[in-house]
Amino acid sequence: MTEAGGGRRAGAVDPVAALARAFREERAGVLATLIRHVGDFQLAEDAVQDAFMAAVTAWERDGVPANPGGWLMVTARRRAIDRLRRERSVSDRVERLAELVRIDSQEHEMEDEDSAIEDDRLRLIFTCCHPALELPARVALTLRTLGGLGTREIARAFLVSEPTMGKRLVRAKRKIAEARIPYRVPPDEELPDRLRGVLSVVYLIFNEGYSAAEGDLLVRGELCSEAIRLGRLLCRLMPDDPEVLGLTALMLLHDARRGARVDPQGRYTPLDEQDRSLWDQGRIHEGTRMLERALRMRRPGKYQLQAAIAALHLEAPDADRTDWRQIALLYEALGRLSPSPVVEVNRAVAVGFADGPEAGLELLAPQLGDPRLEHYQPLHAAHAELLRRAGDAAEADRAYVRAIELSANSVERAELERRLEALRGGGARRRLG
Amino acid sequence: MPKYMLLLYADQPDEAEVQRREAAFPRWVELTQSLDEAGIRVAGDRLADVDVATTLRVRDGETEIVDGPFATTKEILGGYYILECGDLDEALKWAARAPIAEWGSVEVRPIVENPLDPANRPAAAQQAG
Numbered sequence: 257m258t259e260a261g262g263g264r265r266a267g268a269v270d271p272v273a274a275l276a277r278a279f280r281e282e283r284a285g286v287l288a289t290l291i292r293h294v295g296d297f298q299l300a301e302d303a304v305q306d307a308f309m310a311a312v313t314a315w316e317r318d319g320v321p322a323n324p325g326g327w328l329m330v331t332a333r334r335r336a337i338d339r340l341r342r343e344r345s346v347s348d349r350v351e352r353l354a355e356l357v358r359i360d361s362q363e364h365e366m367e368d369e370d371s372a373i374e375d376d377r378l379r380l381i382f383t384c385c386h387p388a389l390e391l392p393a394r395v396a397l398t399l400r401t402l403g404g405l406g407t408r409e410i411a412r413a414f415l416v417s418e419p420t421m422g423k424r425l426v427r428a429k430r431k432i433a434e435a436r437i438p439y440r441v442p443p444d445e446e447l448p449d450r451l452r453g454v455l456s457v458v459y460l461i462f463n464e465g466y467s468a469a470e471g472d473l474l475v476r477g478e479l480c481s482e483a484i485r486l487g488r489l490l491c492r493l494m495p496d497d498p499e500v501l502g503l504t505a506l507m508l509l510h511d512a513r514r515g516a517r518v519d520p521q522g523r524y525t526p527l528d529e530q531d532r533s534l535w536d537q538g539r540i541h542e543g544t545r546m547l548e549r550a551l552r553m554r555r556p557g558k559y560q561l562q563a564a565i566a567a568l569h570l571e572a573p574d575a576d577r578t579d580w581r582q583i584a585l586l587y588e589a590l591g592r593l594s595p596s597p598v599v600e601v602n603r604a605v606a607v608g609f610a611d612g613p614e615a616g617l618e619l620l621a622p623q624l625g626d627p628r629l630e631h632y633q634p635l636h637a638a639h640a641e642l643l644r645r646a647g648d649a650a651e652a653d654r655a656y657v658r659a660i661e662l663s664a665n666s667v668e669r670a671e672l673e674r675r676l677e678a679l680r681g682g683g684a685r686r687r688l689g
Numbered sequence: 690m691p692k693y694m695l696l697l698y699a700d701q702p703d704e705a706e707v708q709r710r711e712a713a714f715p716r717w718v719e720l721t722q723s724l725d726e727a728g729i730r731v732a733g734d735r736l737a738d739v740d741v742a743t744t745l746r747v748r749d750g751e752t753e754i755v756d757g758p759f760a761t762t763k764e765i766l767g768g769y770y771i772l773e774c775g776d777l778d779e780a781l782k783w784a785a786r787a788p789i790a791e792w793g794s795v796e797v798r799p800i801v802e803n804p805l806d807p808a809n810r811p812a813a814a815q816q817a818g
Contacts, residue, residue, distance in 0.1 A: 436691050436799065438776040
């Protein structure tokens, strides 16, 4: 495995840093292409792992190759050939070997076209997010194969044990192989449906990192970054889809506030009390531009609407000068497009700011009468806020108590308890939005 | 070519529901015809009602025969198809055309290829097309 992937500039680049960068930037592309060539997830993953192991010594010894991705591709392919020669249990082994050897003999010119690798990555995304896999498996597989996250990190992020997560991944890969989940971008008639599925997996990864307060903060931040990376990749691969842009814009705009959401003591800071100088202006700028591009396509969707709402919050110089009327209208449009109690509660909150707490309470009334929402914590938290602002301290007290009972998240619960305490103590200590 | 079994499940219908299901009969015929035109139907049948099923077990050399199905469940296996499809997506597309998917469900299971079966040897497979 000495000559692969072009020339060298010995000693010019730090091999450890180069390897870390290659792992981040090249691994998914190399893996995606190799999966297409060998037709087997597990075998391809093992061979790519081999290639990175080989790089540790080879790059240290010979210097970092000029084209690390090409080097890894060729090395991984040769390792796959070695593995296939040893592993007699793989079905169609003979055909796969012949195909790999053929590709290898043709050298890499035809293979390192960037567009081919990009197509492979898109195939990989659609396969990992195939609806025939259970949702947690889709999420884990996407993070494992497209992101650079290891099984242990994914397990930690989703608060399950490493063996449990390992089994989940193994089972998903076995199902892809045995049930023959195709490795391709779905045909046009299935594409809109399947793309929606892919976007929801990416957003779920983001939300897992963004909203939950339990678990390792560092790993959670990594989930947000991975989701944004996937979003950016999808934007590059499918630049004409406004919802792909909308989702990525939404994640960027939310993520811009990540640093301001938790204070140094680890306490949750609500939007209206955040230190706006902590917001990431680079992300806001990028997200806003992306959203504008999406909106120009004139095909609205739920992610674009949510991104527009997030943008309005960020544009306001402070909480009091937020365009709540516009936000309420966007929630109304969102409710028509994808009806959900979450949207209705948010709309009531926005209307409560735009037209006064009584108007908000009126909108909330049907949700409060819905027995399915009896245990929906955000409903009771929003109810409490509106009642307090309407001056109904006794009812607000009851709603806070109910919201606190239902809160599964310690940071959020602490915040609600603080508000209840302020209400009982006359509410003068801190201004409440 | 990989094979899939489509297992057709539904619960026991009440009288009004029976009529609705019978109305779908032409669509079953149409589906079977389409499968045959595509040349991918290996087999496919409707099963007799579950109340005429007999279940047999051999334990310690003793044969035990029981009147009734293997398990009493709400959803009952009422029929099946065996299809040759290129991949799961193709099998799922056909499954979606089975009328029973609208009131029951279709389980799509890959059939394990038997490497000892002459039909599955690479040379034979190539000849078969």
